[in-house]
Amino acid sequence: MYFRRFILGAAASVPVLALMAGAAQAVTTDQAKSFISDSGNKLVAIVNGSGSESQKAGQLRGLVNQIVAVDQVGDYVLGRYNNVATPAQKQQFQTLFHQLLSYNITYQIKAYQGVTFTVNSATQQGNDVLVDTTVTAPQKAPADVGWVVEDDAGQPKIIDVIVAGTSLRITTRNDYAGVITDNGGQVSALLSAMQSQISKISAAQ
Amino acid sequence: MTKLNRRLRQGLAFTVPALALATALSGCATAPPKSDTADYQAYQQLNDPLEPANRVFYTVNDKLDTYFMKPVAEGYVHITTQGIRNHVGDFASNIGEPARMLNFMAEGHSKDAGTSLVRFVVNSTIGIGGIFDPAASMGYPETDTDFGLTLASWGVPAGPYLYLPFFGPSGVRDAANYPVEWFATPMEAAPASGALSDFGYSETGLHLVNTRAELIQPIDQIKATALDPYATFRSLYRQSRASQLQQIDQRDNRTWPDWYHQPAQ
Numbered sequence: 001m002y003f004r005r006f007i008l009g010a011a012a013s014v015p016v017l018a019l020m021a022g023a024a025q026a027v028t029t030d031q032a033k034s035f036i037s038d039s040g041n042k043l044v045a046i047v048n049g050s051g052s053e054s055q056k057a058g059q060l061r062g063l064v065n066q067i068v069a070v071d072q073v074g075d076y077v078l079g080r081y082n083n084v085a086t087p088a089q090k091q092q093f094q095t096l097f098h099q100l101l102s103y104n105i106t107y108q109i110k111a112y113q114g115v116t117f118t119v120n121s122a123t124q125q126g127n128d129v130l131v132d133t134t135v136t137a138p139q140k141a142p143a144d145v146g147w148v149v150e151d152d153a154g155q156p157k158i159i160d161v162i163v164a165g166t167s168l169r170i171t172t173r174n175d176y177a178g179v180i181t182d183n184g185g186q187v188s189a190l191l192s193a194m195q196s197q198i199s200k201i202s203a204a205q
Numbered sequence: 206m207t208k209l210n211r212r213l214r215q216g217l218a219f220t221v222p223a224l225a226l227a228t229a230l231s232g233c234a235t236a237p238p239k240s241d242t243a244d245y246q247a248y249q250q251l252n253d254p255l256e257p258a259n260r261v262f263y264t265v266n267d268k269l270d271t272y273f274m275k276p277v278a279e280g281y282v283h284i285t286t287q288g289i290r291n292h293v294g295d296f297a298s299n300i301g302e303p304a305r306m307l308n309f310m311a312e313g314h315s316k317d318a319g320t321s322l323v324r325f326v327v328n329s330t331i332g333i334g335g336i337f338d339p340a341a342s343m344g345y346p347e348t349d350t351d352f353g354l355t356l357a358s359w360g361v362p363a364g365p366y367l368y369l370p371f372f373g374p375s376g377v378r379d380a381a382n383y384p385v386e387w388f389a390t391p392m393e394a395a396p397a398s399g400a401l402s403d404f405g406y407s408e409t410g411l412h413l414v415n416t417r418a419e420l421i422q423p424i425d426q427i428k429a430t431a432l433d434p435y436a437t438f439r440s441l442y443r444q445s446r447a448s449q450l451q452q453i454d455q456r457d458n459r460t461w462p463d464w465y466h467q468p469a470q
Contacts, residue, residue, distance in 0.1 A: 080247065103430075104430045107426065107429060107430060108426065111422050111426075139287050140287070140422075141287075141291070141419070164445060164448065165444060165445055165447070165448020165449070165451070165452070166440075166441050166444040166445055166448065167444065170440065170444060171437055171440045171441055171444070174436050174437065174439070174440035175431050175432055175433050175436050175437040175440065176432060176433075177247070177436070178432075178433035178435065178436025178437070178439075179432045179433045179436075181247070181251075182433065185244065190432070193432045193433075194432065197430075197432060201429075
C-alpha cells in the first residue's frame with residue numbers, strides 16, 4: 001500500500017521536477033568568470049575612486065542591487081522562519097535586508113582602499129558556479145574569496161561569498177536565527193534588531 | 206620529570222579554575238518539546254545545550270578582549286610592519302610543526318606528516334629558526350591540523366558547542382586539543398631551564414598578540430555588522446572546522462610506496 005503510494009507520488013513529481021529543472025537555467029563557468037571579472041572591476045573602481053565616502057557608499061549600494069540576487073539571498077537567510085513570518089513581515093524583512101546588506105558592504109570601504117583582485121578558476125556546482133578569486137589590499141595578507149554565481153531570470157547574479165571555507169549566507173542565516181530563537185521564535189524581534197542596526201549604522205556614517 | 210610536573214601544574218592552574226567556573230555557571234538551555242518538530246530539529250542541529258553559560262563566557266571574553274587584548278594588538282600593529290608580523294607568524298607556525306607531524310601520523314596521512322617534518326627541518330635551519338618560510342617555495346606549503354581534527358578523523362563526533370573562558374569558541378571534542386598543544390612543543394624535548402621557560406612564555410604571548418593583530422579588522426567587522434555576534438562566531442567556528450577537515454580529506458594524496466592499500470573496487 002505504502003509502496004504503491006510512493007510509486008504514484010514519485011511518478012507524479014517527475015514532470016514537476018523536470019519543469020523546475022528547466023526553469024533554473026545553469027550558468028556556464030565562462031559566463032560566471034566574466035561576470036565576476038566585470039563586477040569586481042566595477043567594485044574596485046568605486047572603492048579606489050576619488051569620490052567622497054558617502055558618494056562611494058551610494059554607488060556601492062546601486063552596484064550591490066545589480067550584481068547580487070538580494071531577494072533570493074534574503075529568502076535563504078530567513079530560512080525556516082519564512083513559514084512563520086506573515087506576508088507583511090516578509091516584505092518588511094526583504095526591505096530591511098536590502099538596506100543592511102548594502103550598509104555591511106559599504107562598511108568595508110575604508111578597510112579595502114587600494115584593493116586589487118584576480119580571478120583564478122571557476123567550478124560548476126549543479127546549477128551554480130563557484131568562482132575563486134584572490135583579493136589583495138595594502139597591509140593585509142592576500143585573501144582567497146569564492147563567489148557563488150547563479151542564474152536569476154536570465155542574468156548571472158551572486159548568491160553567496162565564501163571566505164576561508166565559511167559561507168556568508170549560512171553565517172547570516174545563523175546570526176538571524178540566533179536573534180529569533182533568543183526571543184521566543186518571534187520574527188518581529190529580528191525585524192526590530194535589523195531596524196535598530198540600520199539606525200545605528202546610519203548615525204555613524 | 207620536574208619540568209613536566211611544573212608544566213602540568215601551570216596548565217592545571219590555568220584550566221581548573223576555568224572549568225570550575227564553567228561548571229558553576231553551566232545553566233542548560235531548555236529544549237523545545239519534541240512535538241514541535243521544526244523547533245526541536247533546529248535545537249538538535251544547533252547542538253549548544255550550554256548556551257546560557259556559553260553566552261556568559263562570551264560576554265566575559267568580549268570585555269577582556271575589548272579592554273586588554275585589542276588595545277595591546279593595536280599598539281603592536283603601530284610599532285610593527287606587515288612583514289614583521291608575517292615573520293612572527295612563520296616562527297610560531299614552525300614551532301607547531303612537530304605537533305602537526307604527530308597528528309598527521311595519527312590520522313594516517315603520512316604524506317602530510319612528511320611535509321610537516323620537511324618544513325620543520327628546512328625552516329628551522331635555512332629559514333633561520335623558522336623566521337622565514339623557504340619550505341613553502343620548495344613545494345612544501347603550510348598544512349594545518351590539530352588533535353581535535355585527529356579525533357574527528359577517528360570518527361569522534363564534534364559534540365556540543367563550548368565557548369571556553371579565555372580560549373573562545375570550541376567544542377567537547379576540540380577542547381581536547383588544548384592540553385595536547387600545551388605539551389607538544391619542541392621546547393618539551395629540550396633539557397629544562399629557566400631561560401627555556403621564559404622563551405616559551407614569551408613565544409606564547411607574542412603568538413597570541415600577533416594572531417589578535419591579524420584579526421583586528423575581521424573581528425571589528427563581525428561585531429559591527431552581526432545582530433547576534435555570539436551566534437555568528439559559533440557559526441563561523443563550526444564552518445571553519447568543517448572546512449579544515451574537508452581540506453585534509455581532499456589533500457589525502459596516495460603515498461609511494463603505497464603504504465595504505467585501498468580495498469579492491
